Amino acid sequence: MNSNALSQQADASRTIQPSTSPPGAGLALFATLLASGGDERLAIDPRSGRNHFGVPAGSPSGEIWSSSATASAISARGHAAGLRALEAATRGQGARPLPVWFDEIRQRLLALFAPAAGGEIVLSASIAEAELILLAIAQSVFSRPSTTLVAAPPESDETLLLAADGRHFSKSAPFAADVLRGAKLAGFDSDRRVELIETRDRYGAPLESRTIDRMVTERVNALVASGRDILLHVLDCSETGQSGPSRRAAAAMAAAFPENVVVVVDAGQLRCSRERLCADLDAGFAVMLTGSKFAGGPPSSGALLLPPALAARLDSMVLPEGLSDYSAALDWSPALRGNLRGEFSTLANIGLGLRWECALAELEAYFTIDGALREQIAARFAQEIYAHLAASPQLKLADRDWRPTAHARTIFPILTFDDHGRAISAEKLHRALRDPATQPVRRRKTTRLDCERSNGQRPIHLGQPVAIGEMQALRLCLGAAQVNEAAQRVAEGEKFDYAFRPLADDLAEVFGRWNDLAAREIG
Numbered sequence: 043m044n045s046n047a048l049s050q051q052a053d054a055s056r057t058i059q060p061s062t063s064p065p066g067a068g069l070a071l072f073a074t075l076l077a078s079g080g081d082e083r084l085a086i087d088p089r090s091g092r093n094h095f096g097v098p099a100g101s102p103s104g105e106i107w108s109s110s111a112t113a114s115a116i117s118a119r120g121h122a123a124g125l126r127a128l129e130a131a132t133r134g135q136g137a138r139p140l141p142v143w144f145d146e147i148r149q150r151l152l153a154l155f156a157p158a159a160g161g162e163i164v165l166s167a168s169i170a171e172a173e174l175i176l177l178a179i180a181q182s183v184f185s186r187p188s189t190t191l192v193a194a195p196p197e198s199d200e201t202l203l204l205a206a207d208g209r210h211f212s213k214s215a216p217f218a219a220d221v222l223r224g225a226k227l228a229g230f231d232s233d234r235r236v237e238l239i240e241t242r243d244r245y246g247a248p249l250e251s252r253t254i255d256r257m258v259t260e261r262v263n264a265l266v267a268s269g270r271d272i273l274l275h276v277l278d279c280s281e282t283g284q285s286g287p288s289r290r291a292a293a294a295m296a297a298a299f300p301e302n303v304v305v306v307v308d309a310g311q312l313r314c315s316r317e318r319l320c321a322d323l324d325a326g327f328a329v330m331l332t333g334s335k336f337a338g339g340p341p342s343s344g345a346l347l348l349p350p351a352l353a354a355r356l357d358s359m360v361l362p363e364g365l366s367d368y369s370a371a372l373d374w375s376p377a378l379r380g381n382l383r384g385e386f387s388t389l390a391n392i393g394l395g396l397r398w399e400c401a402l403a404e405l406e407a408y409f410t411i412d413g414a415l416r417e418q419i420a421a422r423f424a425q426e427i428y429a430h431l432a433a434s435p436q437l438k439l440a441d442r443d444w445r446p447t448a449h450a451r452t453i454f455p456i457l458t459f460d461d462h463g464r465a466i467s468a469e470k471l472h473r474a475l476r477d478p479a480t481q482p483v484r485r486r487k488t489t490r491l492d493c494e495r496s497n498g499q500r501p502i503h504l505g506q507p508v509a510i511g512e513m514q515a516l517r518l519c520l521g522a523a524q525v526n527e528a529a530q531r532v533a534e535g536e537k538f539d540y541a542f543r544p545l546a547d548d549l550a551e552v553f554g555r556w557n558d559l560a561a562r563e564i565g
Contacts, residue, residue, distance in 0.1 A: 072125055084341060166369065340400055341397075
């Protein structure tokens with residue numbers, strides 16, 4: 043690490059400056075910091091009071107949040123945890139030093155997902171930033187030109203593909219106010235290539251697992267034979283619940299070419315068990331995850347978990363110059379920082395630390411719940427959705443041939459049709475559900491647009507529209523905060539059916555409004 047970064051660390055008894063502002067200023071500071079250390083999508087629009095994802099600065103009430111495949115509002119539990127963390131860093135004498143705080147965040151994540159000794163964690167503002175960090179690591183351990191194989195169904199965000207090619211993926215970065223989207227980052231290998239692993243056919247139907255595995259195996263063999271090393275992505279769960287290639291196929295490739303293939307599991311949705319992620323790390327796979335999807339933390343909290351064998355290979359890693367726009371010194375563990383050569387422009391990403399505090403509050407509560415109860419809640423959630431869909435002829439599950447796994451499904455991509463079988467605009471439905479105050483409704487047998495008042499209807503947040511073939515689906519999701527609330531009611535002595543009732547009532551309201559909008563052919 044360069045001398046400037048080391049001197050910053052030596053100063054790291056320094057913390058966020060104590061506040062001498064009047065009461066209530068702490069909430070404003072918290073909201074400001076929570077939206078910092080990311081890109082322009084985190085900025086709060088002063089007119090709506092929400093960011094690009096429709097998420098407000100605080101913890102809202104009177105809204106239904108089933109949007110965790112995209113992003114969710116901060117929960118009351120998470121909001122309180124974030125405020126406590128901010129207070130601990132700003133209370134003046136006795137404040138928690140920044141290096142201690144970020145080490146504690148990493149240790150809490152390790153305790154959840156990587157309890158075996160020797161693993162390391164690098165924090166990141168999102169999966170895309172984690173991808174850039176992974177590219178820098180791969181650049182240090184590979185000896186030949188490399189190709190990144192990315193499992194990216196059509197619903198995937200383009201930002202990950204840009205990051206996988208070592209490019210700026212937005213118009214700003216955590217530590218650069220203005221960057222050129224799509225431009226190459228300085229210091230990244232110019233001979234790097236990115237290839238897509240398809241998980242759907244051109245009509246949007248999921249490909250069979252064995253088909254995906256065969257394509258990946260053939261491509262890895264060909265690339266290695268041609269003199270290239272491979273960064274192979276395993277998609278644990280896409281934005282619509284798709285996955286591929288299989289871990290078995292990835293393990294076979296890594297075993298066949300131990301010096302030439304690095305496997306990373308994209309668990310950004312965080313919808314697999316922690317036992318599964320521990321097993322991935324034990325198998326030598328890196329893992330990318332976020333606290334902003336299933337976990338229910340604010341948008342832009344990510345992490346890259348490194349297995350012991352990969353971490354041990356980073357004895358002298360060169361930090362690409364362009365990565366300093368995205369990564370701060372304290373995002374990296376002390377062991378990894380000691381092996382880095384290069385410069386960081388920033389000591390700590392305070393907003394990232396606060397966002398992880400919010401997410402960890404929900405995650406740690408979630409994993410204290412008995413596993414059987416967690417699964418019972420998820421299974422009932424799925425049953426309720428299937429029952430509503432069976433009674434809703436204009437709403438169709440996009441992947442009706444989805445094959446059950448060991449765990450209940452928690453993301454449901456749903457297509458909407460009119461009485462003639464024509465797709466209804468998912469974009470307009472999404473807006474109408476989210477903002478019921480004034481809904482444009484196209485009346486049947488006329489082209490006139492009327493506006494109807496909502497009569498006190500609650501805003502409903504679903505996952506943003508995603509492409510399924512030539513159509514678009516909205517996604518109805520279960521998140522950790524919803525499971526935690528139901529489990530808390532069980533812990534307080536309520537029978538399961540009563541404890542689940544508020545969530546069932548929310549689903550009934552979601553489908554009632556959704557069906558009503560479809561029947562009136564909104565859009």
